[in-house]
Amino acid sequence: MDIRRIMPVVLATDPAEARRFYVDVLGLRPAMEEDGMMMLVSRSTPTTQIIVAWESPTAVDPELRGIDISIEVEDVDAAYAAARDAGVPIVREPRDEPWGIRRFFARDGAGRVVNVASHIVPRG
DSSP: EEEEEEEEEEEOOOOOHHHHHIITTOOEEEEEETTTTTEESSSSSSOOEEEEOOOOOOOOOOOGGOSSEEEESOHHHHHHHHHHHHTTEEEEEEOOTTTTTTEEEEOOOTTTEEEEEEEOOOOO
């Protein structure tokens, strides 16, 4: 299984303070900022990333707050089949999202909810 990146999801009650800490203090670079979330990236090791999520009634991805870890894989359908075949508890079945990823949620052996995703490759 080709793992592209693993990102912890941190819940924030004050997104401005979280941004100040991760960007101003630690020097991470914002790679994506949407309503209810921001993805921050290491300037020296771009696959080292963290997602900060907060409650927002208009969040782009309201399910993000229920995720503990996000893992990008090369083939999400193969990962889903492997998880299902291994008897891993599936929290949410695979689905294509409007922002260009296909993902499912599974519960790991420690009880954490893991978002397993791949970018959707345009056909044509």
